[in-house]
Amino acid sequence: MPTNNALYIVATPIGNLSDITLRAIDTLKYVDFIAAEDTRHSAKLMQHFAVKTPMLTYHDHGGVQQSARLLELLRQGKNIALISDAGTPLISDPGYRLVKQCREAGIKVVPIPGASALVTAISAAGLASDRFSFEGFPPAKSLARENYFSELVQDTRTLIFYESPHRLWDSLQAMQGAFGAQRYAVLARELTKQYETFLSGSLSELLAQLQADNNQKRGEMVIMVEGYTAPDDPSGISKEASEVLQILLEELSVKQASALAAKITGEKKNKLYRWALSQT
DSSP, rough: OSSSEEEEEEEOSSOOGGOHHHHHHHHHHHHHHHEOOHHHHHHHHHHTTTTTOOOOEEEEEHHHHHHHHHHHHHHHTTEEEESSSSSSTTTSSOOOOHHHHHHHOOOOOEOOOOHHHHHHHTTTTTTSSSSSSESSSOOSSHHHHHHHHTTTOOSEEEEEEOOOHHHHHHHHHHHHHHHTTTTTTEEESTSSSTTTTTEEEEEHHHHHHHOGGGGGGGGGGEEEOOOOOOOTTTTSSOOOHHHHHHHTTSSSSSEEEEEEEEHHHHOOHHHHHHHHHHHO
């Protein structure tokens, strides 16, 4: 059973109710209180799993008073589960201030893992996932949004954004303006729900798909953009070939280095030879 006098960070389903974990259900039933963003919204989930634990409201707009109330209950030896409207709390959701205060006060914080929209989306997107950056929601105002994307243009990691339906079109257009029309991207919407959809292609192709079908502008959205790749060398050889040649030229003659680089990269030997001569 859970430990007393602890704050539990409990992940809840992002759509399909079957995605909740057994540990999450046990925790929600055991704790003294559940702190939720919207108690009316979360009441449906609790009813479905026969959880009768009292709920308290907690969100960023509640400020100091809500945090102080929860901290006092924890100091009294109560245990509390913090949930968001959907998914893992604190991922573009309120809660980190409360967690920080609990740690500073010596109160145990226990994560109860489960569904997360960003992890669900990247796992099925077909984009590089060894390095990615979760950027949350882009700014709402157009100028701030454009400046925001311009700072990410040369980021080589896969970029992951959340976006609301009414700002989706504007954000994709701003991305196209910053990253270029040909930058590859994937749009995941309504994850784990009946109308779950993945759209992929260049940013210009995504915009065309949305323009052709307004239904694709509805629901919860995750936008994933392929990381920046440096263009090929202006001389016409690939970035890989230029890097290989530079290494080989440290030990071999131009002729030998060009021949070996051609075998390694598949580039034409004459083209590599001319490039190598320009570097010596």
